[in-house]
Structure formats: C-alpha cells, structure tokens
Amino acid sequence: MALTIEDLLTREEIRDTLNDYSQGLDQRNWELFDRVWTPDATFEAPDEGIDTLPASELKARLISRNDPDRLSGQHLLNNTHFQIDGDHARTITEVTWVTLQTTDKPNILFEVRAGGLYVDDLVRTAEGWRISHRTLVTKSKTTQGVLYPPERIESIREHSLNTDWFL
Known part of the structure; x- marks a missing residue:
C-alpha cells in the first residue's frame, strides 16, 4: 500500500509528539513534557517496577527522585x-537513553545506559x-561510575538544561 501525503503528515505529527516527550524530559522542559499527554494519560514500565500511573504522577516522580542528582539525560x-486508524494510533519505537547523575566522589558520574521500546497509544x-x-519495555541496562574531567562536567551542567533554545 502506497502512503499518501496525508499519511506522511500524520506520521510526522506523531513523531513530533514522541520527540517532544524526549526533549521535554531530557531538558527538563516541563511545559513541553506536559503537552504530549492527554489529560487522562497513563504510563507504565513493568521492567522498572512502575505499575500503571497517571502521567502527572510520572512527572512528579521524575522531579522528586531523579532531579536532585541528575546532571543530564x-x-x-x-x-x-506506525499503526494508524483514523484518530487513533499505536507506535512502537526503539529508544536508547543515557543518564548522568552526580555522586559524592569528585569527577565520578553515575552513568545509566539503557535501551528498549516505547509502545504508545495516541489520539488526535x-x-x-x-x-x-x-x-x-526495558531490553538492556547497564550502570557504572565513570570518571569525567571537571571541564566536561561543567560543560554538561552549563548546556544540558539550557531551555533558552526552545521557542
């Protein structure tokens, strides 16, 4: 089946939503993060020990549990x-993520590298x-302490949460 211009536009609109989630989360741009969800949206991560919860509670968890030591994501x-049926869609997306957290050891960052799937139900x-x-769905995950030069840590700190780049 050939894709129409409308099909391609719909895919790009959905892709924008998926990207907005990641950018909002990584840059701690909560306005961007909030706008990707329906008012009654839910999130679950069984492999991470997270049962189904409202997306608003996910945000609260991220802020309270991750942000105190978080350097970047x-x-x-x-x-x-894509599976699109009118105003409903399901996407399955491969995701890789890296998160850096500060530690009590000078120049040592706690690094989480992981990969998996985002399985999303979307509505127009x-x-x-x-x-x-x-x-x-988490498929792989490694954690380790990594030595970073102080100037790299400062550069990450200075640039990774710069929300001025968003219009």
Missing part, C-alpha cells in the same frame, strides 16, 4: 513503526496528537 528514538486531539498511554 539523552533519549534517542529510532525505528518507529484539537491540539494535535497526544499520548494516551505509554509502556516502556
């Missing part, structure tokens, strides 16, 4: 498969495509 999305709203439910 980076999510890379690849290989999105008047504001655009929004995630109504996300399941994170």
